[in-house]
Amino acid sequence: MKIRSVSLNGFRNHKDTTVTLGDGVNIFVGDNAQGKTNLLESIYLACVGRGWRTHRDKEMINFDKNTSRIKTIATKSYGDVEVEIKLSKTEKKSIKINGIPVQKMGELMGQINCVFFSPDELRLVKEAPRDRRRFMDIDLSQMDKSYFYALLRYNKILSQRNALLKSRDEDIQKGLEIWDVELAKYGSIIIQKRIEFLNKLRPEVERVHSFLTDSKEKIELKYEGILDQTTLLDELIKNRDKDMRLKTTTKGPHRDDIYISIDGKDVRSFGSQGQQRTVALSIKLAELKIFEQVTGEIPVLLLDDVLSELDHNRRTRLIKAISGCQSIITTTDLDDISEDIYSINTFYIKYGRIN
Numbered sequence: 424m425k426i427r428s429v430s431l432n433g434f435r436n437h438k439d440t441t442v443t444l445g446d447g448v449n450i451f452v453g454d455n456a457q458g459k460t461n462l463l464e465s466i467y468l469a470c471v472g473r474g475w476r477t478h479r480d481k482e483m484i485n486f487d488k489n490t491s492r493i494k495t496i497a498t499k500s501y502g503d504v505e506v507e508i509k510l511s512k513t514e515k516k517s518i519k520i521n522g523i524p525v526q527k528m529g530e531l532m533g534q535i536n537c538v539f540f541s542p543d544e545l546r547l548v549k550e551a552p553r554d555r556r557r558f559m560d561i562d563l564s565q566m567d568k569s570y571f572y573a574l575l576r577y578n579k580i581l582s583q584r585n586a587l588l589k590s591r592d593e594d595i596q597k598g599l600e601i602w603d604v605e606l607a608k609y610g611s612i613i614i615q616k617r618i619e620f621l622n623k624l625r626p627e628v629e630r631v632h633s634f635l636t637d638s639k640e641k642i643e644l645k646y647e648g649i650l651d652q653t654t655l656l657d658e659l660i661k662n663r664d665k666d667m668r669l670k671t672t673t674k675g676p677h678r679d680d681i682y683i684s685i686d687g688k689d690v691r692s693f694g695s696q697g698q699q700r701t702v703a704l705s706i707k708l709a710e711l712k713i714f715e716q717v718t719g720e721i722p723v724l725l726l727d728d729v730l731s732e733l734d735h736n737r738r739t740r741l742i743k744a745i746s747g748c749q750s751i752i753t754t755t756d757l758d759d760i761s762e763d764i765y766s767i768n769t770f771y772i773k774y775g776r777i778n
Contacts, residue, residue, distance in 0.1 A: 648679025
């Protein structure tokens with residue numbers, strides 16, 4: 424999979440931008456706040472239907488505009504695909520695929536796939552379980568539409584169950600019996616697909632991490648949570664009184680996590696900043712291989728101001744690791760990478776304009 428071109432009109436500080444990308448490494452150079460990250464966000468939006476910095480579409484529209492248009496053209500094994508998204512301050516977001524309007528977000532998933540990494544993605548390692556669940560949800564939704572729809576359904580049922588727990592309904596127990604069966608049904612799909620995904624991801628993460636660290640550290644990933652539908656339903660029933668007291672659902676895949684360790688120690692608690700960064704990067708690079716295994720296409724890699732955070736050795740190893748895919752990289756200083764990459768497409772951004 425290769426992105427051929429990106430056209431932006433009124434997207435953040437890009438009033439009218441069109442850029443044609445090369446097959447290999449594409450580097451966007453510029454000072455901070457010039458529009459490099461905004462360009463990556465527009466590509467991410469074309470892949471998953473939302474930005475990574477905000478869920479509010481209006482915030483991605485230029486201050487001087489009422490609408491924003493993003494058009495991305497990519498080449499896949501079976502031909503080209505064009506994704507066009509219109510954001511509006513007064514209307515709902517609209518999406519067209521190859522010129523045809525689509526009504527469901529699920530139809531966008533898998534059209535153009537990407538893996539995104541920035542220094543903020545350290546949240547994947549350092550922060551709360553929801554960040555690791557979000558990582559799995561975004562990847563699986565791109566690779567498997569059935570997961571995306573199961574997740575939508577699960578979250579809707581979860582919201583309804585929580586609303587019931589907060590209500591004063593006298594038949595709350597009867598209502599919980601209904602919601603618990605449905606929650607277990609869709610929750611089991613989510614759990615099963617997450618475990619399958621992690622089983623595929625684990626050996627690739629181990630391989631990439633070993634390469635980046637020169638085999639000096641051993642990484643381990645483990646899924647933490649309920650592992651099947653029967654157990655999930657039993658847990659929901661067993662914890663009803665607790666849920667009624669706390670007025671929220673305390674069991675389910677919305678509470679699950681990924682345990683990550685280095686040499687047997689929890690990397691979130693005991694890993695150094697450098698170790699945490701390498702772990703996060705290893706996971707992101709391993710995603711590329713999993714996407715290829717599942718979809719037959721290597722996704723586009725988006726790296727936002729990452730190389731400057733790495734020492735020379737790990738930067739060199741990273742460049743070797745991404746040599747087989749199309750990558751779009753931002754940096755404030757080309758010197759960070761010029762000694763490592765010899766054949767690149769270089770673009771300069773200033774005030775939302777690309778030279």
